[in-house]
Amino acid sequence: MNGKELTFGQSIPASSAFYRVRHFLSTPVNWVFLGVAGILAFLSLYPTTFLIYGSFTDSPLGVPGQFTFQNYVRAYSDPSAYPLVLNSFIFGIGSAGLSVVLASALAWITIRTNAPFRRLFELTAIVPNILPPILISISWVMLLNPNNGLINVILVKLLGLEKGPFNIYSIPGLIFVEGLILTPLAFLIISAALKGMDPSLEESAKTLGSSEFGVARRITFPLMRPAILAAGTLNFVRAIESFDTPAIIALPARIEVFTTKIWREALGSFPTNHNLAAAYGIGILLIALLFVFLYRRFTSQVESFSTVTGKGFRPHQIDLGPWKYLASTSALILLTMMVLLPIMVLMLMSFLPYYHVPTWETWQNVTVKHFKTVFENERVYKAFGNSLFLALGGATVCMLLAALTSYLTVRTKIAGRGILEGLVFIPWAFPGTALALGLLWAYVNFPIPIYATIWIIMLAYVTRFIPYGLRAVSSTIIQIHKELEEASVVCGAGFFATFRRVLIPLMRPGVIAGWIILVTIFMREFSASIFLYSPGSEPLGPLIYFFYLDGWYGPMAALGLIISLICVILIAIAQRFSRWESS
Amino acid sequence: MLRKTYLFAAFFALALLSAVSANSQDAKMIEAAKKEGKAVIYGSLESGTFDTIVKAYRKKTGLDVDYWRASATKVMDRALSEYRAGKPLFDIILTNDNPMQIMFKEGIFAKYESPTSKDYPKDAIDPNLGARYRNVIIGVVYNKSVIKPADAPKSLEDLLKPQYRGKLVMPDPTQHTTTTQWVASLWKVMGQEKADKFIRDLAATKPILVESLLPAAKRVTTGETPIAITYVKYAYVYGKEGAPLDYVRLGKMMGDGHYLTLSNKAPHASAGKAFIDYFLGDESMKLLAQEGEFVNLKGVYPPLPDADKIQFVEMVDLDKKGFAAKKKEYQAIFLK
Numbered sequence: 001m002n003g004k005e006l007t008f009g010q011s012i013p014a015s016s017a018f019y020r021v022r023h024f025l026s027t028p029v030n031w032v033f034l035g036v037a038g039i040l041a042f043l044s045l046y047p048t049t050f051l052i053y054g055s056f057t058d059s060p061l062g063v064p065g066q067f068t069f070q071n072y073v074r075a076y077s078d079p080s081a082y083p084l085v086l087n088s089f090i091f092g093i094g095s096a097g098l099s100v101v102l103a104s105a106l107a108w109i110t111i112r113t114n115a116p117f118r119r120l121f122e123l124t125a126i127v128p129n130i131l132p133p134i135l136i137s138i139s140w141v142m143l144l145n146p147n148n149g150l151i152n153v154i155l156v157k158l159l160g161l162e163k164g165p166f167n168i169y170s171i172p173g174l175i176f177v178e179g180l181i182l183t184p185l186a187f188l189i190i191s192a193a194l195k196g197m198d199p200s201l202e203e204s205a206k207t208l209g210s211s212e213f214g215v216a217r218r219i220t221f222p223l224m225r226p227a228i229l230a231a232g233t234l235n236f237v238r239a240i241e242s243f244d245t246p247a248i249i250a251l252p253a254r255i256e257v258f259t260t261k262i263w264r265e266a267l268g269s270f271p272t273n274h275n276l277a278a279a280y281g282i283g284i285l286l287i288a289l290l291f292v293f294l295y296r297r298f299t300s301q302v303e304s305f306s307t308v309t310g311k312g313f314r315p316h317q318i319d320l321g322p323w324k325y326l327a328s329t330s331a332l333i334l335l336t337m338m339v340l341l342p343i344m345v346l347m348l349m350s351f352l353p354y355y356h357v358p359t360w361e362t363w364q365n366v367t368v369k370h371f372k373t374v375f376e377n378e379r380v381y382k383a384f385g386n387s388l389f390l391a392l393g394g395a396t397v398c399m400l401l402a403a404l405t406s407y408l409t410v411r412t413k414i415a416g417r418g419i420l421e422g423l424v425f426i427p428w429a430f431p432g433t434a435l436a437l438g439l440l441w442a443y444v445n446f447p448i449p450i451y452a453t454i455w456i457i458m459l460a461y462v463t464r465f466i467p468y469g470l471r472a473v474s475s476t477i478i479q480i481h482k483e484l485e486e487a488s489v490v491c492g493a494g495f496f497a498t499f500r501r502v503l504i505p506l507m508r509p510g511v512i513a514g515w516i517i518l519v520t521i522f523m524r525e526f527s528a529s530i531f532l533y534s535p536g537s538e539p540l541g542p543l544i545y546f547f548y549l550d551g552w553y554g555p556m557a558a559l560g561l562i563i564s565l566i567c568v569i570l571i572a573i574a575q576r577f578s579r580w581e582s583s
Numbered sequence: 584m585l586r587k588t589y590l591f592a593a594f595f596a597l598a599l600l601s602a603v604s605a606n607s608q609d610a611k612m613i614e615a616a617k618k619e620g621k622a623v624i625y626g627s628l629e630s631g632t633f634d635t636i637v638k639a640y641r642k643k644t645g646l647d648v649d650y651w652r653a654s655a656t657k658v659m660d661r662a663l664s665e666y667r668a669g670k671p672l673f674d675i676i677l678t679n680d681n682p683m684q685i686m687f688k689e690g691i692f693a694k695y696e697s698p699t700s701k702d703y704p705k706d707a708i709d710p711n712l713g714a715r716y717r718n719v720i721i722g723v724v725y726n727k728s729v730i731k732p733a734d735a736p737k738s739l740e741d742l743l744k745p746q747y748r749g750k751l752v753m754p755d756p757t758q759h760t761t762t763t764q765w766v767a768s769l770w771k772v773m774g775q776e777k778a779d780k781f782i783r784d785l786a787a788t789k790p791i792l793v794e795s796l797l798p799a800a801k802r803v804t805t806g807e808t809p810i811a812i813t814y815v816k817y818a819y820v821y822g823k824e825g826a827p828l829d830y831v832r833l834g835k836m837m838g839d840g841h842y843l844t845l846s847n848k849a850p851h852a853s854a855g856k857a858f859i860d861y862f863l864g865d866e867s868m869k870l871l872a873q874e875g876e877f878v879n880l881k882g883v884y885p886p887l888p889d890a891d892k893i894q895f896v897e898m899v900d901l902d903k904k905g906f907a908a909k910k911k912e913y914q915a916i917f918l919k
Contacts, residue, residue: 062664062667142807145807147750252791252792254792271660353825354805354821356826365825379630444668452665534672535623535649535650535673546652549653549797550630550797551800551801551821
């Protein structure tokens with residue numbers, strides 16, 4: 001039988017538009033396509049439309065108003081807006097650049113060299129992805145603040161300095177912390193590309209007499225360039241939209257970036273101005289769209305490079321000789337900064353009655369009271385229940401939509417399947433803050449009462465993180481040979497039966513790995529939740545922030561450690577189902 | 584003699600009747616509250632302190648509440664946003680005087696005269712908001728392990744000394760409404776001319792600006808910043824956890840009243856009233872005082888040294904326009 005005839009959703013030439021529509025609707029998979037397209041369009045376009053609406057209206061949230069340009073005039077005619085844009089770019093480029101340099105070094109050491117303990121380093125590099133970013137920022141404030149930052153205090157004592165050499169409350173400090181937070185994401189992208197790289201080119205260069213350094217410079221780096229650029233652009237967007245680190249470091253240091261400006265001018269001060277916030281939100285969205293477009297271009301190049309591979313051999317491993325110990329030491333130093341130091345500070349905060357620079361007497365006062373407070377606090381249980389519901393429900397909905405979208409875009413030839421890719425592309429670019437503002441405007445007067453309920457947070461999670469799910473499932477679906485589906489169709493199974501009996505079981509490792517990764521992200525989500533939650537639907541991310549604002553540093557650190565432990569367990573399970581590169 | 588006995592009997596019967604009536608009113612209220620479910624409260628009273636009250640309330644009445652805590656600015660913003668959108672989820676707002684007055688003008692409150700508010704001094708009763716159950720007092724708190732008490736500042740002006748440049752932490756007066764009010768009210772303790780100069784000189788020392796009064800105090804607790812403009816009660820609150828804190832005895836200290844008022848669209852009105860009745864009562868006020876609060880109960884002080892010697896000066900109230908104008912003015916001074 002001809003394979004072409006067996007393809008689901010294939011477009012068939014027709015003489016009339018009516019016939020084409022009738023034929024289109026007669027195939028079940030096309031109905032699925034319409035349903036998925038409808039849901040994705042609603043999820044991404046509806047809040048976008050309302051974000052634009054909010055930015056062009058003059059009345060508060062939920063009140064009908066008049067059309068105006070005033071919000072844009074106020075937001076972008078302010079002379080202080082230009083240093084702000086410059087600061088944001090310096091912050092974005094600096095932290096993305098730092099994350100890429102650190103991630104590249106770490107990926108190269110763990111994947112391409114024979115450095116001792118490299119497997120352990122590879123696993124540890126992902127851990128900061130689990131810690132809520134806000135806790136990493138707070139930890140670094142405790143380590144590097146100019147007055148009593150632990151590292152500064154130690155250096156002052158050891159070197160007899162007059163004052164600590166580091167000041168976290170500066171643009172370099174901001175870049176350093178955000179760079180560390182973003183490194184795991186860059187590591188995932190770069191290490192996946194390194195693993196998938198065809199080693200034959202490097203081997204040919206070596207055969208022709210090139211040194212290891214020459215191979216790295218002439219072959220490895222040019223081949224890795226698209227992945228490095230992809231990681232850099234994605235992290236630039238993540239930095240520009242992040243509020244966690246700027247809230248802890250930039251606000252007290254009076255460094256203005258985009259998100260602090262939104263907070264200071266529009267949302268954090270009185271009277272609140274959601275219209276002005278929406279006008280700023282559109283600005284971030286446009287910048288993010290531009291960079292995510294670039295990211296997509298670089299990623300497609302990465303994919304085209306990776307298609308060169310597919311052979312069953314391991315990438316070329318470089319023997320560093322005695323230098324391998326130096327490589328391991330470098331990786332260890334990096335991981336100490338990324339993982340060990342922040343966790344150590346969190347442990348200090350959670351086991352001391354009140355946080356202070358530890359002295360010998362400190363160890364006599366160690367207490368578990370903060371853990372007790374966490375376990376006895378009803379608000380924690382409620383937030384934990386909310387986050388669990390959001391994580392399990394949101395990840396399931398997300399993966400279901402991602403699996404269907406992935407199937408429709410990768411395996412069918414339905415005309416217009418590119419629209420689905422475009423619709424998923426919008427959430428990639430949607431910064432959490434802007435999406436939350438769009439959702440507030442969109443659902444405040446929505447006929448179904450989801451405003452100020454847990455469902456609006458669920459919508460935000462699903463909308464924003466579908467691309468993560470899609471990435472996990474797409475890499476699996478590409479590897480499934482078409483013959484299996486064709487055999488199912490030959491045996492008389494329809495679309496749904498084939499999807500359920502053949503594709504879902506084969507996609508299961510990718511789907512489960514993606515699902516668990518989404519659960520870990522949803523368990524600590526902050527950027528969108530902080531704007532959307534209401535008192536009854538508070539998840540763990542905002543609760544940690546409010547513990548911080550409430551001065552409950554001890555319970556905050558204890559809760560952060562508990563969430564991280566749960567996420568580590570989940571990730572260990574995920575690793576059993578799938579290798580990390582698939583996500 | 585017999586007449587006196589009759590009179591006494593009549594008085595006793597009346598007192599008994601009113602007590603029975605009040606109790607049955609309480610019982611009815613509690614019964615109605617139980618049917619409605621938990622009262623929802625948005626407030627700026629610290630969660631730890633509030634938890635103490637809620638535990639006692641739960642024990643006494645079997646009722647419970649949902650509490651959402653944020654700074655006064657955020658409480659007002661959330662309440663007004665929900666109210667304007669026609670979806671108010673809260674029954675009670677519990678925060679500072681000035682934001683409460685603004686919310687009152689926006690028409691979000693119901694008039695509820697709690698029977699327990701009768702025990703408060705007359706000057707502590709606001710005709711619109713009810714009983715001012717406590718005063719929040721802003722002063723200067725410092726870390727004794729960094730600044731020796733002998734070297735600590737003695738007045739607000741001492742904060743301008745070079746040793747405190749970049750070392751003082753305070754809430755951002757362009758963002759935090761209570762601090763905007765505090766800066767705008769300085770003329771009440773130092774006169775207009777001195778106050779204007781002090782504000783500019785204070786800004787010139789480049790204080791570290793944080794979101795609200797609590798994070799300011801917390802930084803002093805950890806020793807990250809040695810000194811803060813914050814609520815003086817934190818010297819006691821964090822002091823009892825072991826933090827080496829003390830406060831500057833300024834004599835006159837400014838602050839604001841605190842109120843809790845029922846929403847006129849309260850989804851759980853009876854539950855809200857039942858909580859207000861308990862909260863304003865003696866038992867709750869004594870618990871609050873033990874937690875370090877300056878309650879409006881005669882002769883009851885927090886266990887903070889020299890608390891009874893503090894001369895409380897009420898800050899000026901600002902309306903929405905006043906806040907916007909001051910915010911702009913302070914932006915030019917503090918954020919330049």
